[in-house]
Amino acid sequence: MKNGFDNDKYLKIQSEHIKERIAKFGDKLYLEFGGKLFDDYHASRVLPGFQPDSKLRMLMQLADVAEIVIVISAVDIEKNKVRSDLGITYDKDVLRLRDEFQNRGLMVGSVVITHYTGQEAAKAFRARLKKMGIKAYYHYTIPGYPSNVPLIASDEGFGKNDYIETTRPLVVITAPGPGSGKMATCLSQLYHENKRGIKAGYAKFETFPIWNLPLKHPVNLAYEAATADLNDVNMIDPWHLEAYGKTTVNYNRDIEIFPVLDAIFKGIYGNNPYKSPTDMGVNMAGYCIFDDDACCEASKQEIIRRYYETVGRLVEGNAEESEVDKINLLMQQAQITTDDRKVTVAAKERAAKSKTVCAAIELADGTIITSETTELLGTSAALILNATKHLAGLDHKLKLIPKEMIEPIQRMKVDFLSGNNPRLHTDEVLVALAMLSREDENCRMAIEQLPNLRGCQVHTTVMLSEVDRKIFKKLGCVLTCEPVSKKQKPLIG
Structure with a gap:
């Protein structure tokens, strides 16, 4: 595969940008890592030249000030959701990730089980973690999330969640896969830290969609194909457009949750340092593409690969027709068929x-x-x-x-x-x-x-x-x- 992405440049400018963001906040920064922290094979397929462990290599440079919190959804535990690239369930991957991080000298502070409503499988997993000496916390489903901001930012919303005890200034929130509740975990912690008089900040390291590529760029379409089961939709960031008059790309869940983050920041600081979901991000990947044609072709191939993966899961009874329909639509937008x-x-x-x-x-x-x-x-x-x-x-x-x-x-x-x-x-x-x-x-x-x-x-x-x-x-x-x-x-x- 022809390379189109400069990984060395990416490591350099991405690390610098994250350090700049850490310096903007006071006592503690919660840094949400979207996608895979390592083993990011999707990124390496759509951005040929990207190394799957790039984000981990950057984090290791901050190992002395960072600790990791791994998030997993109780819904995914109950469903035995499988990480398709590794063929293991999310709960097993939590333990694998913990071992991998610790083997590289990184501190793993705890595990958070989100979307908890009393699921027996989640209870059993938490008990297993405790037997292994791993701190585990529950975060609960909040009615009306993310639209009911007054309830969410209250003692009956985030206030009901367990407070995650952390000891280092940089707290990295990661998960086996998307939809685990990483952002909600960060926002919940901001709420709790504020009650304790601790000034904490939030930033997001999400590789996809790439904010400074066009909405229908194949790299961004490939991200939608990769998250068809979550029904993620790439969108123009309306907050960024209004604030700066510039068109940038984000996705529906971040845009929907922005009013919540806005309300929490205003409650803590009196104002929000971020004017848009795009402002929250620290993603420099778009600046490291040196051959757009190579990345476009790689992304088109990834969309086709995702199509075959999804229809295969449909045959096995592990996917919905809607997922296949969505990827078919993405293939039409990319003007490709399986014959490509x-x-x-x-x-x-x-x-x-x-x-x-x-x-x-x-x-x-x-x-x-x-x-x-x-x-x-x-x-x-x-x-x-x-x-x-x-x-x-x-x-x-x-x-x-x-x-x-x-x-x-x-x-x-x-x-x-x-x-x-x-x-x-x-x-x-x-x-x-x-x-x-x-x-x-x-x-x-x-x-x-x-x-x-x-x-x-x-x-x-x-x-x-x-x-x-x-x-x-x-x-x-x-x-x-x-x-x-x-x-x-x-x-x-």
Whole structure:
């Protein structure tokens, strides 16, 4: 993928801007980190050149004055909401995030369970945290939020929430994913700090939407696609337009909550230092794009990827029709279809000819490699072998793994492990390839090409097993699948 984003510039000017914002407030600053604090793969896909750990690297520069509070919604705990990029539930990700932060020398002060209304799963999670020695707090659902400002900014609103005890001047509020209630947590703390005579401020570090890009820029449309389940909508910031006469982009939840923040700041300081939701932000990402065309193309591909991900979840019963409808609308606005994804077209064309399940991968130089299901190999396993042979300069007809080695593995799977599918999966093929590489130079050459698959686009004409999906993820491939389960057998005769 062609780079279009200057990550070094981003680290420099973003860090400087955050430090400037900290200096503007007195005793304490609550800094909301929108999106992923690290593992921000969405940003790295739509802004090629952005490093997934960029925000974490900036935070580590402030490790001596910062502590982290992790927020999770009780609704997400109850629903066992899964972080799609990692395949783990939000509650498990809270513990993973805590370990990751602490391993990097960052202080994690506590966990806040928001949207709490007595959910049993949330109670159990809080009890688990306490057994682990982790401080945990409840923040409650407030009737009329965010429009009923008098109730919200009162003892019956934010005042009912547990006060989060913090010890450092910079408090970073983060979460496993969007919609967790990070901003409400910050505002609640401002209310409580004011009652305690502590002058506290608030700022927001939200990468998307990028405020100084056009409303319908593909990067911003890709953000809407990524949050289709939340029904987030990018909007022109009316507060900023009125205050400064300048058009900037924000999204509906921040615009809706701004009157609440405005009322709280006026209650604390007598005035609000921010004239708009855009003013609250510290996002410098828009200034670091040096190739707009590259970012536009990457974002369009991300919208298509999100479409396939969402229709796949719909087939599995984990998404709503409205989510698919929204992404379809975004694709129309971006003037793209699934045919704009080269590997999609290549895989479907081969499937139409072979009448079986097929796959395609686009290599770094633009070469398209395809594969199909055989008696010995699943299409994903065959694709990896075909791609690595091509990259290693090996003859396509060369059989890296001999049939006499595959057949005993198949018998083991079917006869002894009660499997229904004798074909080798990607992990089994890679293990076999590794074993053969000790004596076979061709296998060794093929294995050495695996790092070159990172960032490559892949498409299959059927939804893959969890094993195959995880292997492609570990290889760094960007995978999409036709929304057809293997049980449907759409093409195999």
